[in-house]
Amino acid sequence: MRLILALGLAVTVAGCGADTPVTPTSPSVPATSVNSTSRLFSGTLTARDAQFYSFTLPQNSGVFVTLASVTTTDDRDATGIALGLGLGVPRGTECVMSTRVVTTSALSPQIREFTNQGVRCVSVFDPGTLRATVRYAVRIGYYR
Amino acid sequence: MNVSQRLLCLGIGLYAAVAVAACGKDTPTSPTTTTTTTTTQTAAAASVSEQFSGTVPVSGSRFYAFEVSAFGTVTVTVDRVGGGGVPLSVWVGLGLGIPEGTDCGTTTSLNTQSGAGPHISATLAAGTYCARIYDIGNLGAPAPFAVTIAHP
Numbered sequence: 070m071r072l073i074l075a076l077g078l079a080v081t082v083a084g085c086g087a088d089t090p091v092t093p094t095s096p097s098v099p100a101t102s103v104n105s106t107s108r109l110f111s112g113t114l115t116a117r118d119a120q121f122y123s124f125t126l127p128q129n130s131g132v133f134v135t136l137a138s139v140t141t142t143d144d145r146d147a148t149g150i151a152l153g154l155g156l157g158v159p160r161g162t163e164c165v166m167s168t169r170v171v172t173t174s175a176l177s178p179q180i181r182e183f184t185n186q187g188v189r190c191v192s193v194f195d196p197g198t199l200r201a202t203v204r205y206a207v208r209i210g211y212y213r
Numbered sequence: 214m215n216v217s218q219r220l221l222c223l224g225i226g227l228y229a230a231v232a233v234a235a236c237g238k239d240t241p242t243s244p245t246t247t248t249t250t251t252t253t254q255t256a257a258a259a260s261v262s263e264q265f266s267g268t269v270p271v272s273g274s275r276f277y278a279f280e281v282s283a284f285g286t287v288t289v290t291v292d293r294v295g296g297g298g299v300p301l302s303v304w305v306g307l308g309l310g311i312p313e314g315t316d317c318g319t320t321t322s323l324n325t326q327s328g329a330g331p332h333i334s335a336t337l338a339a340g341t342y343c344a345r346i347y348d349i350g351n352l353g354a355p356a357p358f359a360v361t362i363a364h365p
Contacts, residue, residue: 110314110315112315120315121315122314122315123278123311123312123313123314123315124313124314125311125313158278158280158341159278159312159341159343160278160279160280161263161265161277161278161279162265162267162275162276162277162278187340187341188278188311188312188340188341190312
């Protein structure tokens with residue numbers, strides 16, 4: 070009799086909560102999409118001048134600034150003239166730069182910086198090298 | 214099967230019935246009431262005053278960028294505009310917005326004369342903003358101006 074009781078109890082307990090195990094599946098990975106955007110800032114720069122361009126970073130992001138072209142204003146020949154290039158925040162009537170370089174034009178970014186979201190600016194300025202007015206083109210890239 | 218054996222079988226049967234009935238029967242939970250709390254943010258008063266002065270070109274504009282450190286009230290006042298051949302009663306455009314490109318992208322703007330203000334008052338979140346003053350077609354010569362921007 071005790072054996073029957075023990076068996077009954079064991080079967081009852083074993084039956085409780087014993088759901089069919091489910092084979093674990095790999096978690097699905099959502100497709101990540103990176104949306105980048107690019108802006109072009111161009112104009113003419115005279116000796117001792119500085120100009121800036123403001124933009125809003127919607128999220129913390131890497132910012133890539135490329136002084137892509139510096140040309141003469143008359144026949145638009147490429148020049149090897151170095152200009153100042155900076156990244157910062159607009160304050161008052163200027164761009165207060167946290168990063169600045171003096172560089173010639175190139176195909177790859179001269180400034181690469183991870184920046185917090187918010188309004189930022191890129192400045193182009195004469196570092197003292199200009200003897201005549203030049204045209205410039207700056208490409209600004211970031212993720213959004 | 215004698216009486217005691219029958220009673221034992223009956224006991225086992227009852228036990229099994231109770232045990233099976235207990236399986237998978239979680240105690241139902243009574244629904245609870247969700248309380249939503251709405252927090253009303255209080256706008257901070259202006260604690261910083263910045264002076265923006267210069268000259269508005271004919272058909273042109275000038276802007277000034279500033280940082281609002283906390284959610285609060287921002288006011289813009291044209292203290293003075295005109296002089297140097299431009300009447301002090303001249304009407305100009307005044308705007309408030311966000312620096313964009315090589316200008317100030319205004320979200321609020323109006324035409325005004327200089328005088329007691331504020332001419333623009335807005336409640337803004339923390340961030341970078343700009344005030345813009347511009348010719349609305351009234352200037353016959355560049356006009357000197359002075360604008361005060363007050364913000365948290």
